Amino acid sequence: MAEQHAHAADHADHDHKPHGWRRWVYATNHKDIGTMYLIFAGTMFFIGGAMAMIIRLELFKPGMQFVDPQFFNSMTTLHALMMIFGAVMPAWTGLANWMVPLQIGAPDMALPRLNNFSFWILPFAFLLLLSSLFVPGGAPAGGWTMYPPLALQNGASFPMLIFSIHMMGVSSILGAINVVVTIMNLRAPGMSLLRMPLFVWTWLITAYLLIAVMPVLAGAVTMLLTDHFFGTTFFTAAGGGDPVMFQHIFWFFGHPEVYILILPAFGIVSEIIPTFSRKPLFGYEAMVYATASIAFLSFIVWAHHMFTVGMPLAAELFFMLSTMLIAIPTGVKVFNWTTTMYKGSLTFEPPMLFALAFLFLFTIGGFSGLMLAIVPADYQYQDTYFVVAHFHYVLVPGAVFGIMAGVYYWLPKWVGNMYDMTLAKWHFWLSAIFVNVLFFPQHFLGLAGMPRRIPDYAVQFTDWNMVSSIGGFAFGLSQFLFPYIIWKCVKSGQRVTTNKVWEGAHGLEWELPSPAPYHSWQEPPSDAVIARGAFH
C-alpha cells in the first residue's frame, strides 16, 4: 500500500502541469476541465438556489410581500434555466470529463481543445443571461419554456435569452460529441461495449440524446428570434403561424432533456449500490437495454406536456400509452437496484445514503409522472403545483442527489483525501428530510388547485405553502455544508492510502493511485487489469 502511495506521489512530481491562470484558461486536461465544470455547476446551483429562496420567501404567506409580480416571474424563469442548463447539465459533463477516460482506460478526452471551448462558452452564456436582470423591462419572465406569444413580449432581454440559449446549446452539443467520440475511439483494448461501467453507458446514451435534441431547441429559439425581429410568423397566428407548433417542437427537445438530466444519475446509482452491497450489479445487460429503451421512448412522448391544448383523441391515447410504457424499463432498473441489495453486505456511507434516497424519492417522482400521464386526470393537474412537485422530485432527489452521490463516491479518488464522514452524513440527513418538507406538500397544493407560476394565492393554500417554504429554507441552508465538506477534504482530509477507496468498488478508476495522477492511462491497462476491474 505504502508503495502504491509513493508511486502516486512520484507521479504527481512528474505531472508537467501548467501553473497559474494558464492551467485553467488553456486547460486541455480532462481532470482540470472536469473540475472547472463542477465548480461552475456548484456556483450556478447556489445562484439558482438563491432565486428559489426568493420564490419561497414570496410564497411564505398570501399577499404580495417582497417582490413585484414581474420580478417573481423572472425568478421562476431564471431559476429553471440556471438549474437545468447551468447546474445539472454542467455537473454531469464535469463528472463525465473526470470519469469517462478513467473508466475506459483512455489518456484523455478525444478532443481536448474542443473540450476547453465547450467549457469556456458557458460562463459567458450565463453572464449574458444574468445580466438581463439589469436591462429595461427586466429579465425574461415568460417561463423557461419560452412559449409564444408571451415570450415574444419580453423587452430588451429577449435577444439576450435567445443568444445565451444558443451558447448553452453549442456547449452541450460539443461536449456530447466529445463524449461519444471518446467512448467510440479511445476505449482500452479489451474494454468492449458490454464491459463498460454503467456510468459510461448512460453517458453515451445521454450524449446521443443531446446531439439529437439540443439542435432542435436551437432551431426553435432561432425561429422565435426571426419572428420577433425579422417579420417571420412561424408561431404568430396573425400571420398564419401556429403558436402550438412551438410547444410541439419545444417538448420534442424538452422531454428527452428530462432524461438527459436523469440518465447519468441512473449510471452513478448503478455503480454505487453494487459497491456498498458488495455484490455485482443484478442484470447488467438488462440495465443497458432499459437505458436505451428509455432514451428511445423519450422521443415519442413529448405531447404529454400539452394535453390540454387540445389534440385528437387518438393522439392523446398514443401519448398517454407511450408515456406509461416508460414505467417498464424504469421498473426494470428499480427492480435490479433492489435485487442487487438483496442479501448483500450493506454499509451506509454517504454515497450509498444518497443513492438509496435517490431510489425511494425518484420513484415517488416517477409515480406522480404516471398520474400526470393519464389524460383525463391531467386536465385536473395541468399547470398546478402538482406538476411542480412531480418534476422537483425527479430533479432534486433524483438528478441532484445523483450528482452528490457521485461526488461523495469519487472525491477521495480525485483528491487523495477522505472527507469528513460525519459532516457528510449530516448533509445527507438534512437534505433528505427537508427536500420532502419542501416538495411533498406541493402535491397537496396542486391537488387542491393552486396554480403554478403565481406570486400570490388564495388563503386556503397558506398552511402548506408555509411548510414548503420552511422546508425550502432549511434545505437551502443545509446545502452550504456540501462545498464546506469538499473544501475541508481538499485542504485537510485524511490521506487515502489505497487505490481502492471503497472495499467493494470495481472499475478501472480504482486501479489507479489516489489521487489519480494528472496524466493517467498513458499506457492502456492490460487485459488482466480490465478483467479485474470489470463491472460484472
Add this chain to the structure above:
Amino acid sequence: MGTVLAQDDETGKRKRGIRRTAIAFGLIALFFYLGFIVLMVLRGSK
C-alpha cells in the same frame, strides 16, 4: 522499427476514427438544427 511503424499506423487509424466520428455527429446535430426550421418553412409555404 517494425513496432514503431505499427504504433504509428495504430495512432493514425485512431486519429482518423476520431475525426470521422466527430464529423458524423456534427453533421447529425446540424441536420436536427436545420431540419425543423426547413420543415416549418415548408409547412408555412403550402
